[in-house]
Amino acid sequence: MPLNESTAHELLGGILKKEIQPQKIISSVLEGIHKTDSQVKAYVRVDDNTPLQSSADFVNDNKGAIPIPVAIKDNICIHSHETTCASHILKGFKPPYNATVIEKLLNKGSRPLGQTNMDEFAFGSSTETSCYGPTHNPWNLSCVPGGSSGGSAAAVAAHEAIWALGSDTGGSIRQPASFCGVVGLKPTYGRVSRFGLIAFASSLDQIGPITKDMTDCALLLTIISGKDPKDSTSVDHPVCDYTQSLIEDVKGLTIGIPKEYFIDGIDPEVQTAVQEAIQVLKKKGAVFQEISLPHTEYCVATYYIIATAEASSNLARFDAVQYGLRRQPKQTRLNLLIDMYEQTRFEGFGNEAKRRIMLGTYSLSSGYYDAYYLRGQKVRTLIKQDFDRAFKECDAIITPTCPTPAFKLNEKVNDPLAMYLSDILTISANLSGIPALSLPCGFSKDGLPIGLQIMAKPFDEEMLFRVGYTYEQATPWHKQRIKL
Amino acid sequence: MIFETVIGLEVHLQFGTKTKIFCGCANEFGKAPNTSVCPVCLGLPGSLPVLNQTALHYAIKVALALNCKINSYIQFDRKNYYYPDLPKGYQISQFKYPIGHDGFIMIPTEKGPKKICIHRAHLEEDAGKLIHNAQDNTSLVNYNRCGTPLMEIVTDPDMRSPQEAYDYLQTLKLNLSYLNVSDCDMEKGSLRCDANISIRPKGRRALGVKAELKNMNSFKAVKAALTYEVKRQQKMILKGQKILQETRLWNEDKAITLTMRGKEEAHDYRYFPEPDLVPFTVDQDVIAQIQESLPESPQNKFERFQNDLGLNSYDAGVMIQEAAIADFFEKCVSLYPQAKKVCNWISGPLLQGIHEGKIPYDQLTLSAKSFTDIIQKVDNGDISNLTGKDILKDMLTSGKTADEIIKEKGLSQVSDDDILMNIVDEVLKENETVVQQIKDGKTGAIGFLIGSAMKKSKGKANPKKLNELIHRRISHD
Numbered sequence: 001m002p003l004n005e006s007t008a009h010e011l012l013g014g015i016l017k018k019e020i021q022p023q024k025i026i027s028s029v030l031e032g033i034h035k036t037d038s039q040v041k042a043y044v045r046v047d048d049n050t051p052l053q054s055s056a057d058f059v060n061d062n063k064g065a066i067p068i069p070v071a072i073k074d075n076i077c078i079h080s081h082e083t084t085c086a087s088h089i090l091k092g093f094k095p096p097y098n099a100t101v102i103e104k105l106l107n108k109g110s111r112p113l114g115q116t117n118m119d120e121f122a123f124g125s126s127t128e129t130s131c132y133g134p135t136h137n138p139w140n141l142s143c144v145p146g147g148s149s150g151g152s153a154a155a156v157a158a159h160e161a162i163w164a165l166g167s168d169t170g171g172s173i174r175q176p177a178s179f180c181g182v183v184g185l186k187p188t189y190g191r192v193s194r195f196g197l198i199a200f201a202s203s204l205d206q207i208g209p210i211t212k213d214m215t216d217c218a219l220l221l222t223i224i225s226g227k228d229p230k231d232s233t234s235v236d237h238p239v240c241d242y243t244q245s246l247i248e249d250v251k252g253l254t255i256g257i258p259k260e261y262f263i264d265g266i267d268p269e270v271q272t273a274v275q276e277a278i279q280v281l282k283k284k285g286a287v288f289q290e291i292s293l294p295h296t297e298y299c300v301a302t303y304y305i306i307a308t309a310e311a312s313s314n315l316a317r318f319d320a321v322q323y324g325l326r327r328q329p330k331q332t333r334l335n336l337l338i339d340m341y342e343q344t345r346f347e348g349f350g351n352e353a354k355r356r357i358m359l360g361t362y363s364l365s366s367g368y369y370d371a372y373y374l375r376g377q378k379v380r381t382l383i384k385q386d387f388d389r390a391f392k393e394c395d396a397i398i399t400p401t402c403p404t405p406a407f408k409l410n411e412k413v414n415d416p417l418a419m420y421l422s423d424i425l426t427i428s429a430n431l432s433g434i435p436a437l438s439l440p441c442g443f444s445k446d447g448l449p450i451g452l453q454i455m456a457k458p459f460d461e462e463m464l465f466r467v468g469y470t471y472e473q474a475t476p477w478h479k480q481r482i483k484l
Numbered sequence: 485m486i487f488e489t490v491i492g493l494e495v496h497l498q499f500g501t502k503t504k505i506f507c508g509c510a511n512e513f514g515k516a517p518n519t520s521v522c523p524v525c526l527g528l529p530g531s532l533p534v535l536n537q538t539a540l541h542y543a544i545k546v547a548l549a550l551n552c553k554i555n556s557y558i559q560f561d562r563k564n565y566y567y568p569d570l571p572k573g574y575q576i577s578q579f580k581y582p583i584g585h586d587g588f589i590m591i592p593t594e595k596g597p598k599k600i601c602i603h604r605a606h607l608e609e610d611a612g613k614l615i616h617n618a619q620d621n622t623s624l625v626n627y628n629r630c631g632t633p634l635m636e637i638v639t640d641p642d643m644r645s646p647q648e649a650y651d652y653l654q655t656l657k658l659n660l661s662y663l664n665v666s667d668c669d670m671e672k673g674s675l676r677c678d679a680n681i682s683i684r685p686k687g688r689r690a691l692g693v694k695a696e697l698k699n700m701n702s703f704k705a706v707k708a709a710l711t712y713e714v715k716r717q718q719k720m721i722l723k724g725q726k727i728l729q730e731t732r733l734w735n736e737d738k739a740i741t742l743t744m745r746g747k748e749e750a751h752d753y754r755y756f757p758e759p760d761l762v763p764f765t766v767d768q769d770v771i772a773q774i775q776e777s778l779p780e781s782p783q784n785k786f787e788r789f790q791n792d793l794g795l796n797s798y799d800a801g802v803m804i805q806e807a808a809i810a811d812f813f814e815k816c817v818s819l820y821p822q823a824k825k826v827c828n829w830i831s832g833p834l835l836q837g838i839h840e841g842k843i844p845y846d847q848l849t850l851s852a853k854s855f856t857d858i859i860q861k862v863d864n865g866d867i868s869n870l871t872g873k874d875i876l877k878d879m880l881t882s883g884k885t886a887d888e889i890i891k892e893k894g895l896s897q898v899s900d901d902d903i904l905m906n907i908v909d910e911v912l913k914e915n916e917t918v919v920q921q922i923k924d925g926k927t928g929a930i931g932f933l934i935g936s937a938m939k940k941s942k943g944k945a946n947p948k949k950l951n952e953l954i955h956r957r958i959s960h961d
Contacts, residue, residue, distance in 0.1 A: 232532065309756060313574055316572065369756070
């Protein structure tokens with residue numbers, strides 16, 4: 001098997017036994033990119049110049065070194081490398097700093113291998129709003145890979161990356177992981193530093209791993225987790241070695257099935273796959289129980305009020321003054337400064353970004369704040385309380401990740417509401433701050449992957465690994481490999 | 485129609501913390517443009533703010549000194565607006581929960597002390613500075629000031645004249661300067677003031693339509709702008725014109741205010757809680773500690789210097805004008821318990837020396853001991869009053885002790901009878917007519933002889949001794 005088709009933990013085993021040279025992994029991944037990325041278009045930039053800082057010596061000298069390259073979503077800052085959030089407005093922006101997660105990877109002897117495509121500023125669920133054009137789903141090139149971390153998920157699925165980092169604000173790691181048949185995890189809010197992640201919605205964003213299996217997911221999460229003095233919202237909660245949580249045992253665990261998540265709009269094939277997954281875990285000794293999350297129906301509305309409000313403010317800094325795109329004002333205009341702002345933002349932002357800036361600006365405006373933003377925050381508290389109550393009854397919650405398998409390119413791009421609804425099952429984890437995982441649980445008859453979502457209480461990522469790993473070891477899905 | 489003026493003031497105070505409010509950049513005035521900046525204060529994408537604890541403690545200190553109630557729940561909000569000196573497109577400020585609210589300070593007026601209520605006092609970050617170049621029609625941004633900790637202190641509309649506004653500012657500045665959180669220097673922009681002003685017919689309770697005045701660079705300018713604005717608004721009302729709610733800029737050269745923007749162009753700041761900073765509660769213990777650490781207020785010192793040390797109100801007023809001077813005065817009095825004499829030495833030669841040498845008060849190295857030693861030496865007659873002042877000046881600039889200077893310059897007073905007698909004899913010989921006048925009973929002329937002898941001794945002679953010797957010589961003859 002070519003190295004690029006292996007998992008990180010398999011490669012690490014080979015490196016430790018001195019059977020694999022870290023440098024060979026890079027060339028193998030680059031070869032994979034070379035072979036298929038003209039079809040998949042997962043990357044916006046590939047960095048094939050920087051050598052892996054971790055030579056064999058580094059591995060020998062550093063216990064715990066993980067010299068395996070990572071694909072990075074284009075909204076995570078890499079020192080001196082163009083980082084654009086797939087937006088025209090940030091073209092040419094080279095941050096003079098690394099995101100904290102990048103620092104952590106470098107300290108382990110890893111390095112970014114390239115930057116992956118995404119919806120512009122992570123606004124979307126299909127990677128179609130990217131200024132670089134869409135990414136294609138490796139399982140079916142006429143389908144979307146999901147989004148916004150579609151590039152990262154597609155790269156991992158197509159063996160153009162061993163593993164990747166994405167970011168998740170309303171499902172942007174889990175939904176593309178589900179569409180591309182890989183594992184994706186949104187950590188507890190505050191588990192991973194957001195320093196260097198170009199913000200979409202600060203109170204919802206988290207960086208997380210996208211990997212080929214649960215073991216890699218645990219490995220990568222362990223590297224990037226922890227309190228960061230540069231991020232006040234990161235939490236000082238002990239970081240454990242999550243690979244120790246890969247326990248194949250769910251006996252006696254109570255798993256909740258929220259009735260509000262098994263609704264009419266769910267595709268029957270998805271329904272069946274998830275029901276079968278429940279049966280697998282039942283056989284392994286888990287106890288299932290129907291639960292209720294009564295405020296579920298308000299999740300999408302609440303999310304789009306809070307996320308757009310924060311986004312409208314976070315994107316205000318793209319004003320043509322310091323960096324990125326600048327369009328000169330028309331000299332005929334009265335106020336040249338305002339015209340520079342207008343021209344630049346008119347050309348620099350795509351339609352979805354403009355839509356969300358307008359929605360967010362509206363809900364924060366004087367006279368509307370109480371009815372929208374403030375009420376949204378109150379409902380958010382109720383949604384959080386739903387989960388607090390639920391986790392008194394159960395150890396984990398299982399739902400489908402998405403109502404459907406991957407949809408076709410261009411199918412929803414002009415129907416924002418339909419697009420927003422594809423996040424309906426993932427949004428609540430962001431609103432409540434809890435950790436949530438998507439892992440493959442089958443295929444549709446058209447050969448498209450289906451994802452299973454597991455949620456747990458805050459900072460109980462260990463529970464996700466325990467349930468997820470038990471399921472993964474009992475099923476063949478993670479071993480399915482694409483042939484492009 | 486008799487009008488009543490209603491004024492409320494907004495003061496911005498920069499804190500002199502070592503670093504900025506949300507990053508580790510040095511918080512220094514006057515560095516080369518854009519040299520004290522980092523990704524956080526430049527608002528680069530992906531950067532995040534982390535609160536400077538000292539800035540928070542300073543803010544609590546100011547709020548307590550202004551007798552405010554304290555919000556121990558600390559939440560920041562984003563104030564959204566576009567301007568090139570604001571790199572994030574929003575200012576991190578406090579909207580819903582200002583650190584201090586409902587405080588007051590007392591100001592002196594002709595009719596006695598008056599209470600001015602502090603509506604709110606909150607912590608925020610300062611913006612950068614635009615530099616416009618008219619020659620090539622460009623504007624440049626200096627981001628050094630971005631992220632300087634700033635406290636906004638807003639009064640209720642309690643002032644009734646431009647003079648009261650001026651007195652409030654003087655009192656506020658005095659009180660703030662005692663807290664050691666800021667240099668309170670308007671020239672550097674550490675202290676800035678905007679004013680809200682309206683007028684109404686005397687006796688009416690409802691407030692008139694207000695104008696907000698900006699761009700005043702001194703307290704005098706605030707007073708002048710308010711005075712101009714009172715007249716402008718009165719004229720308009722008397723002409724039957726409507727006053728518009730607007731922001732007006734003071735033009736120092738023309739001494740007028742001009743419209744900057746009207747109400748309809750006012751910003752909707754779209755405040756909402758800053759999600760990058762987690763709200764938290766300050767321990768009551770911490771607040772109590774800060775309360776305990778507050779220095780004695782200048783008003784208190786003013787009373788005490790009169791009641792306990794016997795200064796008159798003018799002298800007490802001079803002694804409290806600078807916290808450093810008030811402290812110095814007290815230290816000196818504890819070493820040399822003649823308050824009036826110490827006060828005179830401070831308000832006269834010391835302050836003069838400080839002003840001439842342009843020595844910042846906080847860089848005064850002179851110790852109370854050296855200072856009172858000089859007074860002691862003059863009192864003992866070891867040196868003349870004049871020499872004492874010269875030595876003091878020398879000490880301020882050279883940092884040497886009094887004894888060192890006396891030795892170096894041979895300034896010690898000559899009291900040796902033999903040396904002095906020679907000088908006296910010379911003087912008497914040169915001024916025989918004056919001697920005769922004294923002998924004839926015109927004793928006042930003796931001062932002239934003493935002066936001449938002093939001159940001959942180059943100021944080193946002990947004048948008391950001279951007087952004695954001249955008397956002795958003349959009566960012997």
